[in-house]
Amino acid sequence: MEYQNKLVLAPMVRVGTLPFRLLAAHYGADITYGEEIIDHRLIKCERRVNEVIGSTDFVEKGTESVVFRTCLEEKNHVVFQVGTSDAVRALTAAQLVCKDIAAFDVNMGCPKSFSISGGMGAALLSKPDLIHDILTTLKRNLDIPVTCKIRLLKSPQDTVELARRIERTGVSALTVHGRKVADRPRDPAKWNEIADIVAALSIPVIANGDVFEYEDFQRIKVATGASSVMVARGALWNASIFSPNGKLPWEDVKREYLRKSISWDNDVKSTKQTLKEMIMHYSCLELPEGKAINKACNLADLAKLYGEEKYYQSVRGSCLF
Numbered sequence: 576m577e578y579q580n581k582l583v584l585a586p587m588v589r590v591g592t593l594p595f596r597l598l599a600a601h602y603g604a605d606i607t608y609g610e611e612i613i614d615h616r617l618i619k620c621e622r623r624v625n626e627v628i629g630s631t632d633f634v635e636k637g638t639e640s641v642v643f644r645t646c647l648e649e650k651n652h653v654v655f656q657v658g659t660s661d662a663v664r665a666l667t668a669a670q671l672v673c674k675d676i677a678a679f680d681v682n683m684g685c686p687k688s689f690s691i692s693g694g695m696g697a698a699l700l701s702k703p704d705l706i707h708d709i710l711t712t713l714k715r716n717l718d719i720p721v722t723c724k725i726r727l728l729k730s731p732q733d734t735v736e737l738a739r740r741i742e743r744t745g746v747s748a749l750t751v752h753g754r755k756v757a758d759r760p761r762d763p764a765k766w767n768e769i770a771d772i773v774a775a776l777s778i779p780v781i782a783n784g785d786v787f788e789y790e791d792f793q794r795i796k797v798a799t800g801a802s803s804v805m806v807a808r809g810a811l812w813n814a815s816i817f818s819p820n821g822k823l824p825w826e827d828v829k830r831e832y833l834r835k836s837i838s839w840d841n842d843v844k845s846t847k848q849t850l851k852e853m854i855m856h857y858s859c860l861e862l863p864e865g866k867a868i869n870k871a872c873n874l875a876d877l878a879k880l881y882g883e884e885k886y887y888q889s890v891r892g893s894c895l896f
């Protein structure tokens with residue numbers, strides 16, 4: 576996979592499942608990251624081809640829980656993001672999915688206590704030897720690109736030094752979220768510190784942070800020198816941000832997301848969570864739409880809520896009500 580001049584959907588826990596990734600690609604995203612999945616979870620899975628909907632599923636053994644669902648349509652641009660603190664476990668997880676994905680990424684930026692206490696996410700940023708071990712182990716053993724995603728360290732010099740060390744592992748690209756571990760999402764992303772890293776490296780850097788309009792893709796490219804840009808919240812709030820023709824009405828985007836959830840039989844809890852994340856920016860969960868999403872028990876209920884009963888019936892081939 577190439578990393579030059581790409582518009583990239585960011586990894587987003589509970590959001591970046593198959594329907595949302597396909598939605599972003601439909602509007603123009605070139606590369607789509609899945610939600611972070613912890614290596615411990617993935618290595619308990621078996622690979623199954625789902626003949627009914629045409630997906631490839633990684634299902635937790637002994638349960639019917641689908642941990643990762645993908646399909647041929649996204650094979651050339653989907654990136655699997657792992658949460659890990661161990662090279663061998665990361666590789667075991669990667670070997671399970673590597674034939675079905677375009678690239679394998681290691682999350683080194685998550686500041687949540689669950690990640691940090693498990694030595695994953697941003698905990699890795701202070702362990703360059705472990706980073707080296709994980710990335711070189713993956714690189715040596717996989718035929719697909721290996722990448723990672725970091726946050727900024729305390730000083731720009733420290734971040735550049737770490738980025739150079741990461742580059743030496745042979746990764747194909749590095750994503751830099753322009754915030755420090757302690758920063759909150761409302762703190763502005765430091766595009767100037769991403770620029771320092773772009774200037775110091777030869778591999779492609781994917782710039783991430785505070786892209787909310789299509790025009791921001793160009794602005795962050797100019798400000799950082801990076802040729803590829805990753806967007807999270809801007810895509811969550813309106814996935815048509817990737818379209819050069821301008822954003823579509825938010826209502827249309829929600830309905831398209833629901834259709835894709837129905838087509839790919841997405842887990843209802845995940846669809847509800849994503850819809851809630853989508854509407855929270857514009858509305859409030861206490862309003863009728865939010866309450867109705869909360870009450871929905873299955874995709875059929877959501878189809879009814881958004882007037883997509885016919886679509887649901889045409890896909891499922893059965894009567895809803």
Ligand SMILES: Cc1cc2nc3c(=O)[nH]c(=O)nc-3n(C[C@H](O)[C@H](O)[C@H](O)COP(=O)(O)O)c2cc1C
Pocket residue numbers: 585586587588589590609610611656682683684685724752764783784785786805806807808809811852
């Ligand atoms: C709902 C949500 C879930 C996220 N989950 C992940 C994740 O699984 N892995 C990751 O590396 N970053 C995750 N992030 C961080 C984003 O990928 C991104 O780095 C951050 O939001 C900054 O980009 P933005 O300013 O475009 O939102 C998440 C962000 C949001 C809003």
